[in-house]
Each structure stands twice: as structure tokens, then as C-alpha cells.
Amino acid sequence: MTADLALDLRGVRKSYPGFTLKDVSFALPRGVIGGLIGPNGSGKTTIIKLIMNLIRREAGEIRVFGLDNRAAEVEVKSRIGFVYDVPGFWDDQSLDSQRRALGAFYPRWSDETFHRLAGEFDLPLDKKYKALSHGAKTKFALAMALSHGADLLIMDEPTAGLDPIFRRDLLRRLSALLQEEGKSILFSTHITSDLERVADVITFIRGGEIVFSLTRDELLDGWAIVRGDDRVVRELDPRVVRGVKHRAFGVDALVSDGAAVRRALGARAVVDKVTLDDVMVLMTGEARHAA
Amino acid sequence: MLRNALRKDLLLNARHLWGILPWFLWVAYAMSEPDAGRITAVGAAFIGALMAATIAAREDKLRTTATLASLPVSRRTLVEARYLVAYIVGAATYLVVVVMAAALPWSVQRAAELVEARTLLLTLTLASMAIALLMPVVIRYGLLGVMVFLGAFQLLGVGVMVAFEFLGSRSGVGVFSAIERGIVALHRGLGQPVVILETAAVVALATWLSFRLSVFLAWRREL
Numbered sequence: 001m002t003a004d005l006a007l008d009l010r011g012v013r014k015s016y017p018g019f020t021l022k023d024v025s026f027a028l029p030r031g032v033i034g035g036l037i038g039p040n041g042s043g044k045t046t047i048i049k050l051i052m053n054l055i056r057r058e059a060g061e062i063r064v065f066g067l068d069n070r071a072a073e074v075e076v077k078s079r080i081g082f083v084y085d086v087p088g089f090w091d092d093q094s095l096d097s098q099r100r101a102l103g104a105f106y107p108r109w110s111d112e113t114f115h116r117l118a119g120e121f122d123l124p125l126d127k128k129y130k131a132l133s134h135g136a137k138t139k140f141a142l143a144m145a146l147s148h149g150a151d152l153l154i155m156d157e158p159t160a161g162l163d164p165i166f167r168r169d170l171l172r173r174l175s176a177l178l179q180e181e182g183k184s185i186l187f188s189t190h191i192t193s194d195l196e197r198v199a200d201v202i203t204f205i206r207g208g209e210i211v212f213s214l215t216r217d218e219l220l221d222g223w224a225i226v227r228g229d230d231r232v233v234r235e236l237d238p239r240v241v242r243g244v245k246h247r248a249f250g251v252d253a254l255v256s257d258g259a260a261v262r263r264a265l266g267a268r269a270v271v272d273k274v275t276l277d278d279v280m281v282l283m284t285g286e287a288r289h290a291a
Numbered sequence: 292m293l294r295n296a297l298r299k300d301l302l303l304n305a306r307h308l309w310g311i312l313p314w315f316l317w318v319a320y321a322m323s324e325p326d327a328g329r330i331t332a333v334g335a336a337f338i339g340a341l342m343a344a345t346i347a348a349r350e351d352k353l354r355t356t357a358t359l360a361s362l363p364v365s366r367r368t369l370v371e372a373r374y375l376v377a378y379i380v381g382a383a384t385y386l387v388v389v390v391m392a393a394a395l396p397w398s399v400q401r402a403a404e405l406v407e408a409r410t411l412l413l414t415l416t417l418a419s420m421a422i423a424l425l426m427p428v429v430i431r432y433g434l435l436g437v438m439v440f441l442g443a444f445q446l447l448g449v450g451v452m453v454a455f456e457f458l459g460s461r462s463g464v465g466v467f468s469a470i471e472r473g474i475v476a477l478h479r480g481l482g483q484p485v486v487i488l489e490t491a492a493v494v495a496l497a498t499w500l501s502f503r504l505s506v507f508l509a510w511r512r513e514l
Binding site: 089101 | 292302354356363364514
């Protein structure tokens with residue numbers, strides 16, 4: 001069963017002073033794009049570091065393609081392409097030197113793919129890494145991650161710092177990878193519009209706990225926003241109310257069963273479809289939407 | 292994989308290793324000084340090994356440690372490569388001094404003296420002990436570790452000198468003379484099989500302990 005999953009986290013726990021990732025469990029099926037969203041400090045990067053075994057978990061289990069990420073670390077990592085929010089490469093070395101040195105670690109490394117991507121991304125291979133802009137650094141990290149036939153891409157805020165045109169292109173490319181080659185992708189982001197475009201599964205984390213892990217359709221078609229006054233919101237079944245925000249002339253309530261609420265309220269309130277922005281705002285009080 | 296890790300260390304940290312070059316200016320000068328050959332060669336290998344041992348500190352500074360730990364290679368292999376690179380660079384530096392001793396027109400050194408077994412063993416001993424001491428600190432604490440390590444030695448030296456002066460038993464400078472005499476005595480002793488075996492055992496034990504500790508610290512380290 002777990003071999004059908006690209007990623008399977010069960011009861012994963014990690015503590016820092018003032019923060020605990022509490023028994024996190026979620027799964028990413030093969031061939032699926034998963035988005036990890038949540039406010040700053042919610043634990044998104046901690047989850048990614050735990051999957052990559054950069055930090056040690058205190059409890060739980062992490063399996064990548066059915067393999068324990070610690071016991072089979074080398075095999076697991078040979079199948080993962082990674083992009084971190086602050087890409088770490090050798091400042092004073094050319095991109096090509098880094099390609100030669102790092103590509104050698106991967107059994108399925110393809111110079112042909114790397115050079116094709118470098119061309120498409122306009123990466124100057126003879127330039128030193130430090131001479132690149134932040135966006136170009138991320139593009140280089142992406143080219144490295146996509147050039148060794150990884151079955152799973154793990155990316156921490158990969159679109160931050162990229163211009164909208166390249167971001168759209170990247171998301172299109174990620175979708176194509178999925179369709180053409182059956183890859184799986186997990187990425188964390190603040191930019192909810194990116195997730196709406198491509199994510200199949202959305203996992204929301206807050207305060208170190210998974211709040212939900214749903215398919216995009218379950219979330220965007222199943223959830224809804226009720227716009228009305230206090231009286232209407234008080235009528236709602238508290239089990240489906242996931243967040244409330246008071247406005248100057250009324251209240252917005254996020255509900256996890258839009259159809260039932262529409263039936264119950266009829267014409268007494270406006271029940272709108274949700275966007276991920278709405279979910280972020282109503283559940284955390286923050287959101288960041290980009291074009 | 293070890294080969295890839297070694298290649299990576301040498302390819303991506305070449306600029307760091309070029310930091311040894313200024314030392315060769317001193318070596319070039321010292322070649323004209325009588326009796327300076329051995330100490331210069333031993334010192335060069337020592338400096339070369341230390342410079343290579345601090346590669347991890349540089350990578351820490353560049354934030355590439357997490358990138359390395361994400362590659363399909365075990366942290367143990369990365370640590371093995373660190374030790375090997377330190378030995379390789381130390382040996383290469385020594386070799387350059389030997390070539391300079393033989394080739395520089397103003398050299399008054401006899402290159403043959405530098406390749407005799409006693410001198411090579413002494414160099415290996417001192418470089419190995421330096422690597423064994425420094426490597427776990429660098430692997431665990433990075434650049435900060437190097438600074439604290441070197442700073443601690445400076446303070447230790449100053450403290451010893453002050454203590455001896457304060458006690459008035461003898462000059463603190465005498466401590467360093469004693470260290471020098473110890474090294475000379477070790478060099479002399481390394482002509483005897485028993486001393487060679489004893490020294491080899493101590494170096495092997497120290498290196499093994501240091502390596503085990505470094506692997507443990509690298510495994511424990513959170514990135």
C-alpha cells in the first residue's frame with residue numbers, strides 16, 4: 001500500500017524550544033502535486049527538512065516510495081529532487097563546475113537534460129553562482145533538481161522571488177512533468193494562486209499541526225464562504241464552521257460543507273465558492289496572492 | 292560515492308585551497324636558509340592539512356551543508372572525504388616543498404633529506420594529530436568552531452606563558468622550546484622501530500577516535 005504512495009508521513013513529531021510539530025500525518029500518492037500551505041512558522045520547512053533527513057524526527061515514520069527515509073537514505077535521496085527556499089551552492093564557482101561536481105552523485109543524472117533546462121532558463125553556465133540574481137539562483141536549483149530523473153520533487157517556496165511569467169512557466173512545466181513522466185511533487189508556498197493552478201492535494205498546517213489534507217476539488221468545491229450577519233452565522237452547525245471573520249457590515253464564515261449550508265440557509269445568506277486565499281485569511285488571518 | 296565526494300571537495304573548494312599559496316612564498320624564501328628545509332616542509336604539510344580540514348567551515352558559511360546532506364550520499368562518506376582531502380592536500384603541499392627544495396636555484400636544501408623516512412613519519416604524525424583534533428570541531432561547529440579552536444589555542448599559549456612568568460619557575464618561552472625539543476626528539480626517535488610502532492599506534496588511535504566522533508557529530512547535526 002505504501003509503495004503506491006510517493007510520500008507517507010505518520011505521527012511525525014519534532015520539537016524545538018517554543019514550537020512542536022505534533023504527530024503530523026499525511027500522504028502524497030504517486031503522480032500527484034501536493035501543496036503545503038500555512039502561515040509563517042507553522043512547520044512547513046520543518047516537514048520538508050524531516051523528509052530530507054536534515055533534522056532528526058523524535059517520533060513517527062516517514063516513507064518515500066515505501067522506503068524509510070533514514071534506513072534507505074541514499075536510495076531515497078537519489079529519487080528526490082530538492083529546491084530549498086534559500087538555495088545553497090558554492091558562491092565562487094561557476095554553474096558548470098557545480099553541475100560536474102554534484103551531478104556525479106546521481107545514478108540517473110542527465111547532462112543533456114541539464115543543458116536543455118539551462119538554455120530554457122537562460123542560465124549562464126560559465127558565470128559564478130554569486131553573480132546570479134535570486135530568481136536565477138532558484139532556476140539553477142530547479143535545473144539541478146530536474147536533471148537526475150527524480151521521481152519526487154520536494155520544493156520549499158520554489159516560486160518566491162520568481163517573476164510572474166517564469167512562475168507560470170514553472171508551474172506549467174511541473175504539471176507537464178506529472179502528466180508526461182508520472183512524477184510526484186510536494187511544494188510549500190505562501191502564494192496560494194500557484195497552488196490553485198496546479199496542486200491536486202492541499203495540506204494545510206498551522207501551529208505544527210495538520211489542519212486538513214484534501215484534494216483541490218474537495219476543498220474548492222466542497223467548502224464555501226457564508227456572508228451574512230451574526231445571526232445567520234450563529235445558525236450554522238459549529239462542526240462545519242472552520243473560521244470566522246468580522247467585517248464592517250457583517251460576518252464571513254468559512255464552512256467545510258458548502259452544499260449542506262446552502263440547503264440550510266436558502267436565500268437568507270450569500271454562500272460563495274472559496275479560494276485558497278479565503279481559506280488562508282479565514283483560518284490564519286494572513287494570505288498572499290500573486291498574479 | 293567516496294570518489295564523488297572527494298572530487299566535489301577538490302573541485303568546488305579549489306579557491307579555498309589556493310589560500311595555501313602565500314605560504315609557498317615563505318617556503319621559497321626559506322629555501323635559502325641553511326637547516327630550514329625540514330621544518331619548512333613539515334610546516335607546509337601541517338598548514339596544507341589544516342587548510343583542507345577547514346573546508347567544512349567554508350561550506351557552512353556558504354550554506355551548502357544542507358545541499359550536501361540532501362545528495363544521495365551518506366554523511367559518513369562525506370566525513371571520510373573530508374579526512375582524505377586533508378591528507379591528500381597535506382601530502383601534496385609537502386611534495387611541492389620537496390620539488391622547490393630540489394629545483395629553486397637559490398635553494399641550499401638537500402631534497403633527499405626531506406624524503407627520508409623519519410621526516411616523512413614526523414610530518415604524518417603532526418599533520419594527523421592536527422587533523423584529528425580540528426576535524427570534529429569543524430564538522431560540528433563550522434567556521435565558528437575553527438575560530439574558537441584556534442582562539443582557544445592562542446589563549447592556552449598565552450595562559451601558559453603568563454602562568455610560568457607568574458610562578459617564576461622559568462620563562463614561559465621555555466614551554467615552546469620544550470615543544471620544539473620534543474618534536475626534535477620525536478624526529479630522532481622515529482629512526483627506531485619501537486618508537487615508530489608506538490607513534491603509529493597513537494596516531495592511528497587518535498585518528499580513529501576523531502573519525503568516529505566526527506561521523507557521530509555529523510549524524511547528530513541538524514541542518
